[in-house]
Amino acid sequence: MSKYIFLFVGLFFATNTAQSQNDNPKLVVGIVVDQMRYDYLTRFYDKYGEGGFKRLMNEGFNCKNNHFNYVPTYTGPGHASVYTGTTPKYHGIISNNWYDKTLKTDVYCASDAKVNSVGTSSDAGKMSPHRMLTTTFSDENRLFTQMQGKTIGIALKDRGAILPAGHTANAAYWFHGKDEGRFISSTYYMNVLPKWVDNFNTSNKAASYFKVWDTYYDISTYTESGTDNNSFEGGFKGKEDATFPYDLNSLKAKNRNFDILKSTPFGNSLTTDFALAAINGEHLGQDQFTDVITISYSSTDYVGHNFGVNSKEIQDTYIRLDKDLERLLQFLDANIGKGEYTVFLTSDHGAVDVPSYLQSVKVPAGYLDYNKRKEQFQKFLKETYGTTEIVEKVSNNQIFINKEKLKALGLNLQKLEQDFVNEQITYKNVAKAYTATSMTSTNFTTGIEALLQNGFNQKRSGDVIVVDDIAYIAYSRTGSTHGSGLNYDTHVPLLFFGKGIKKGHTYKKTVIPDIAPTISALLGISFPNGSTGQPLEFVVD
Structure with missing residues (x-):
């Protein structure tokens, strides 16, 4: 049965x-x-x-x-x-x-x-x-x-x-x-x-x-x-x-x-x-x-x-x-x-x-001058570290540090990241800036910080992340963009x-x-x- x-x-x-x-x-x-x-x-x-x-x-x-x-x-x-x-x-x-x-x-x-x-x-x-x-x-x-x-x-x-x-x-x-x-x-x-x-x-x-x-x-x-x-x-x-x-x-x-x-x-x-x-x-x-x-x-x-x-x-x-x-x-x-x-x-x-x-309708908005920001940053690098080569690349609002140059100059990575953040946050139309160290060591659950962390890939992303002001874009004065x-x-x-x-x-x-x-x-x-x-x-x- x-x-x-x-x-x-x-x-x-x-x-x-x-x-x-x-x-x-x-x-x-x-x-x-x-x-x-x-x-x-x-x-x-x-x-x-x-x-x-x-x-x-x-x-x-x-x-x-x-x-x-x-x-x-x-x-x-x-x-x-x-x-x-x-x-x-x-x-x-x-x-x-x-x-x-x-x-x-x-x-x-x-x-x-x-x-x-x-x-x-x-x-x-x-x-x-x-x-x-x-x-x-x-x-x-x-x-x-x-x-x-x-x-x-x-x-x-x-x-x-x-x-x-x-x-x-x-x-x-x-x-x-x-x-x-x-x-x-x-x-x-x-x-x-x-x-x-x-x-x-x-x-x-x-x-x-x-x-x-x-x-x-x-x-x-x-x-x-x-x-x-x-x-x-x-x-x-x-x-x-x-x-x-x-x-x-x-x-x-x-x-x-x-x-x-x-x-x-x-x-x-x-x-x-x-x-x-x-x-x-x-x-x-x-x-x-x-x-x-x-x-x-x-x-x-x-x-x-x-x-x-x-x-x-x-x-x-x-x-x-x-x-x-x-x-x-x-x-x-x-x-x-x-x-x-x-x-x-x-x-x-x-x-x-x-x-x-x-x-034109009085809403806060505007356009970013990345060339001027780059000039300011390169001047800071030259005056502070004696070289601009300490930065390997700036891409997608992220700063990539040259690790070989960092080592040659005897600098500390975490301190350098924070120094870059402290500098960037003084620039016009920069709303926030964060270090890669903070992205990997802190668990953000709300706000722009959480969104940045979800977009941060440790092996591919940069060492410093910069956030621009609301409704400010690096773009022509015609048309829309995003990011x-x-x-x-x-x-x-x-x-x-x-x-x-x-x-x-x-x-x-x-x-x-x-x-x-x-x-x-x-x-x-x-x-x-x-x-x-x-x-x-x-x-x-």
């Missing part, structure tokens, strides 16, 4: 396990909208249709108080943090570019001299995720499914495609503009592009967007953004004013040809086109193993940098992105099945209002939608590293190996 009981119990658990795995979404779609502030959801809400942002918000779960919990808030660290469930302290992507203390040179977060380009003869494809130190949830899904669940990464930017897809991805594709206008990859993933990618590249799809960019709706209805003609926007070479409309076909020659598309909403449309082709070409979501596609919409960042967060151009870009999201969701409904896929949407960072605009630990850079959307997701919202604070463990918990897989976030149990159904 006991034999039959054990057989029954075994069959019961086997059946439940099979049902549990079959209950997983067929496809996880991770969407990162580059440079999307949270208030773009609310400010432009009335201009959105029902099938894009509103569908995600109203039928899914909206985390309204979602923040980055580290500094710096840049594209590379942002994408890595979303998918690894941790911060630069552990995943190691401390910036887009940083000074490598071992190699004694600047490095790019996705560059890899050991691989070759695929799809172009240029060096634009010499990229891989090898500098990222931890796994992503997409890696863990690959491991869990014995490499049978696929992962595909897509973006205009290489880092926006590569870092989310992780180390084990089947492929990552990014857009090489200039005179080529092609999606490319690297030998890290493959030796030749798949047929479906070749077909897309030869379809003339990218060139079809060399058209007039005018507002989607009558510009007079764009009351949620500033005036079209102002002094706070950059624009394109070959056009005197940064005002609608923009004839991209006539402007392309003076704006790096296909690269002009990146700074328009049509770059997002092209990304959507390629994502739909990838889902079809790779047969994603068509078997019992959960697949993952990571989509990063990069054009929102290019437009924001060029025109600023209060521009008519940024409003039109989000209105048009809303249409692309609706198109994506409708495609998923038809090809994966309603209720058979899961989506999350977030951003890699926000952006500051153009400081010159803030000044700080302030709310305009940290507060970004977090929407969950689809299979396994509850309907609702919360004002409870959530942080970017919570995303990966939430998706991992939903899939029943291991968390990324360096994950420090927590599953958002109120999101999962």
